[in-house]
Amino acid sequence: MSNGNKELTLEQREELISTLKARFEKHMNRHQDLEWDNVQTKLEANPEKLWSLNEMEATEGEPDVVGYDEKTGEYIFNDCSAESPKGRRSVCYDREALESRKKHKPENSAIDMATEMGIELLTEDQYRELQKLQSFDKKTSSWVQTPANIRKLGGAIFCDWRYDTVFVYHNGADSYYAARGFRGSLRV
Structure with a gap:
């Protein structure tokens, strides 16, 4: 868990986005009709969400995109680790x-x-x-x-x-x- 600072450094953001992209590409069955570039654009526009995804990653949740809500325009990330994080x-x-x-x-x-x-x-x-x-x-x-x-x-x-x-x-x-x-x- 974090130290209370809810912002990631540029290096942390880049590393997390790289990790999420690799997972996204490895598990296309979870999001067959979605494009990574659109997900990344959304992530970069929401740094507070990146912080939460980093917390999910840090606790070994292995977050990945599992859906897209057409009504709200939001991507849905869930923990996808094989076992409970x-x-x-x-x-x-x-x-x-x-x-x-x-x-x-x-x-x-x-x-x-x-x-x-x-x-x-x-x-x-x-x-x-x-x-x-x-x-x-x-x-x-x-x-x-x-x-x-x-x-x-x-x-x-x-x-x-x-x-x-x-x-x-x-x-x-x-x-x-x-x-x-x-x-x-x-x-x-």
């Missing part, structure tokens, strides 16, 4: 859950980390769409946005991919595991 694991769901733990508190929560990074946790539907591109979370799991009625009762939901199927599970929002993190989404 390493730099975002062992976190409970949100601040309330973190503060409710009496012992063995994790260092952070998924919602707080996502907010700090300027991204959003995937919804269950977004997670299912991501799995159509390739199989993710074969060994790990990822917190997803939890409906208010479940969260109100102390729970939270997470997903993974097993047996060629997306499974949605529940746990206490204050739980955390070394193999559970979260995947984020960012619109640029």
Whole structure:
């Protein structure tokens, strides 16, 4: 995570754009009808979004373009690491859950980390769409946005991919595991 400065140096921007371009070109199945030059133009016009993408990259999320919203003109980036990003694991769901733990508190929560990074946790539907591109979370799991009625009762939901199927599970929002993190989404 960053030091609070939400601007990248020119060198950092160039390095990140180069990394994103290489990933974009390597995984054309994720964005078949999109052109990199248009994505890059959008990225260069939104330095605060580049900072968030850099945070996704720094926590090993391997962000990549997974869609384009025709209505808003935004490119959609999701974490595309094979497993839940390493730099975002062992976190409970949100601040309330973190503060409710009496012992063995994790260092952070998924919602707080996502907010700090300027991204959003995937919804269950977004997670299912991501799995159509390739199989993710074969060994790990990822917190997803939890409906208010479940969260109100102390729970939270997470997903993974097993047996060629997306499974949605529940746990206490204050739980955390070394193999559970979260995947984020960012619109640029």
